[in-house]
Amino acid sequence: MRILSPFIAVLALIAVALAAAQVAGGQALVGIILPYLAFALFLGGFAYRVLHWAKSPVPFRIPTTCGQANSLPWIKQNKIDCPSTKLGVIARMILEVFLFRSLFRNTKAEIHEGPKLVYGSSKFLWLFALLFHYCFLVIVLRHMRLFMDPVPGFVAALEFGDGFMQIGAPVFYQTDAIFLGALAFLFLRRVVLPNIRYISLPADYFPLLLIFGIGLTGILMRYVFRADVVAIKQLTHGLATFTPAILAGQISPIFFIHVFLVCALLIYFPFSKLMHMAGVFMSPTRNMINNSRMVRHINPWNDPNIKPHSYASYEDEFREFMVGADIPVEKELPAQPAAE
């Protein structure tokens, strides 16, 4: 089953990390060598994918037109969904990147008695995707407290806002719960809806399960199994300043599972669908101005030596053969002097 293999893969990653955390050498491997390797692969892979995409020519305008195009002056144009100016594209991209506008248009298809196929608006995917992405962003930024010293003010502000409800000690972060809840929705959506399950692949389940594992181990480390955060910062801050050191016996195994899964995500990232992080900016269907009727776009790899060949000149060139083959021509052959 397509859901089983990614599930087993994540469990296997956890098992490997747990085994490695039992010995000092394994701790150095998971805590120092692997993070550097994963981060380098992430940066290199990310740049490679972006530059590879940048090599693809997009000679013609192919924006998705989601509204009325620029037309006659009395027809109202949809300036954001079918932009004909740079400003319109910028507005479209901002709404796409920050608010997932295209997901907002998500529809659902249902079969009712009859049988009757019914389409309807479905905002839940948009809502939970938005919650998931923003919580992930906040969580990543909060982690900067472990990599920077002194801790920047915006990180402290995020921590304060996130733990605003002051529940328990250590204080409970709202994003932790929303993050796992949104992930659970995105996962269950693929499992429960038969038409979505039909098109879901291991590459869809694996990142969801992996990120869920990361979130869960992080939450367990903070609230249940408890780890020595000073010893952890000593290691993580050491990683950021290239002087890593592991305080033997002070960091609990759950930390190494967490780090191992994060490294797996970093390595997996550039070679998977997660590259939509960069891809959203590079989608020609979103970031192009729809001005095909105002500006002439010339294919950049056209050979300049090949001149335009109009039909009239084509006929001039091949008229004899065309007449010989009984193909109608616009201009007849010049009258031949009658022989004999």
Next chain:
Amino acid sequence: MYGKGRIIPALILFLGLVTSPMWYKSGDAGKMPKPEKPKDYTECVAPTQYMRTSHMVLLNEWRDDILREGGPRIGKTANGTEYVRSLQNGCMKCHSDKKKFCDDCHNYASVKPYCWDCHLQPKEAM
């Protein structure tokens, strides 16, 4: 390559942001917080490693037990020494300097406990 003028600067900006902890003017990583230990006492209410990871949980347990369950004020360490289960009268009796003990690690790990929203801070810190 197409769209160089926008893609290359954007890529450099992204890589710069992602690696920011590495070039951020970070302090010396070897500089560990060294909370000042009390001179007159050698034993805490629980083992050091437990106190390192879970002292905040212990404080919450004390609060719930004493205020909500009517639990005892007095606790006993593993060696039988009696202590007061209280932040101000228990913990701070030995660890009397908040700045040198509590804040040292809390600042390092960017933890802002809300103990002192209600509890009076020790005088020297005020």
